[in-house]
Amino acid sequence: MDNILNFISANQQIIYIVILMIFVGIEVIGRVPSVLHTPLMSGANAIHGVVIIGAIIVMGKAETDNYLALGLGFLAVILGTLNVVGGFVVTDRMLEMFKKKN
């Protein structure tokens, strides 16, 4: 019990962020028309590409002689970038079509 309470007070900022973001995430897309389901999914897909930042940190901290870390980190940066760039470009292509006839 003490452990749990300690954990909560040590990480309270993070816990606040998590809880608030859950509500924001739900609230923000609550009234999306079904027309936009696919682009929205694609856009959200690009946003979770933020994981690339973790890959950059891994890569940037790896010792220059640790080839395993360098190799895996390099792969992670490539995959993360694919997720981010591909995600935003695909979403833009979908939405470009919605705009054209206005």
Place this chain on the structure above:
Amino acid sequence: MEFNILTLCYLIASVTFILGLKMLSNPASARKGNLVAAFGMGLAIFGTIFLYRDIESGERLHNYGWIFGGLLIGAIVGTLAAKKVKMTAMPEMVSLFNGMGGACAALISLVEFNHLSKEISSGGNNEFIAAHQSTILIIALGLIIGSISFSGSMIAWGKLNGKVKDFSFTGQNILNLILLAIALSAGVWLVVDPVQGYLLYIILALSLLYGILFVMPIGGADMPVVISLLNSFTGVAAAFGGFLYDNKVMLTGGILVGAAGTLLTILMCKAMNRSLLNVLVGSFGGNKSGGGAAAGPQGAYKEISVSDAAMVMAYANKVIIVPGYGLAVAQAQHVCHELEKILNEKGVEVVYAIHPVAGRMPGHMNVLLAEADVAYEKLEEMEQANEQFKTTDVVLILGANDVVNPAAKTDPSSPIYGMPILEVEQAKTVIVNKRSMKPGYAGIENDLFFQPKTSMLFGDAKKVLQELCAEVKII
């Protein structure tokens, strides 16, 4: 100072993610919303590269060559793939990119654990281990969810482009639960006893296998729901990365997508009037033999020639077109718009009735028709369309099946019973274009095709539409 600027970058990026999602859920601002989020992402990425400092040692990042090399390769390949993909293959593409994000999260966990286990084996005492137990837990959880998201997305991708077939066996659900339970307990074991580094690879293997078996039995029609769910999984995996580095932008972005993705998944399920559990456990493929679903062909159907169909439509007051997956595979959206224009010239009112799950993804039809310049106001959502069928002369169904199956309203034993459908049978005449009498995704017969007011117009949607255009023109 520099580090404070980075904090500011992260703050701005987090706000752009929220704003971006908000704008993406409104047709007028959607495109801008995507750009806003992309701008925030760029800010966060370049801020990290140039301004990041380790909290403990204050060291900057190095290996710039590798980082920029990876960014460059990923950016080029990603842009090319996203630009070149056909509109019909969009859903696969989203799944593929989603899998990349999951794999990225899993790789981060692998490298971080490697780093940690080196420190543990080189003189790590119990105190050191105790201080890092929560880190190991986060690494293990990030690995599990990232790997599931990766292998699951790859299977979903393969299924959507037809490379992977449905596959299920009895007890699969139980086996899946057992796999997940073992992976989780291996994670707990690793936290208690971090010296057992090999456990991480067991977790990796089990999670990958779980992802595969989890998606394998789910029917192609339910893939959108699965992709949306895996999308929110990757969001959570990114959030674990945020925990790991105490990085607020990863945390906000990840949790935001995790929550929004989960809601989107539920909204999609609602559009099909099914629960998420039903989609995941009681897949279409699994209980095909149950109920009166797999009954053989029933009664006779009536065929119509292209010229007769053209005649009926040219003399109608109002035509509603119901596009389905058949239109998408045939790439017939442009010629469909052509037919609409020709009919308009003849004074026929034409609108499109879009079922929320027509095609292979919610909104799939809207994207396709928008590509062909069909006006936004001509696309009617299901509720509005259902009010209009009574006053409609001709309904032209292009490769849609389950979304117009009256069994969803009338036959409680049907697997799609309860799904809201387009009530096309209220119109005066129904013309159905299909390639053959084969049932649709759900694998069930459609009564609609055997009703007296329905006529079948067999053939590839694009070819049939071209012929229809030619015929209507000369009337």
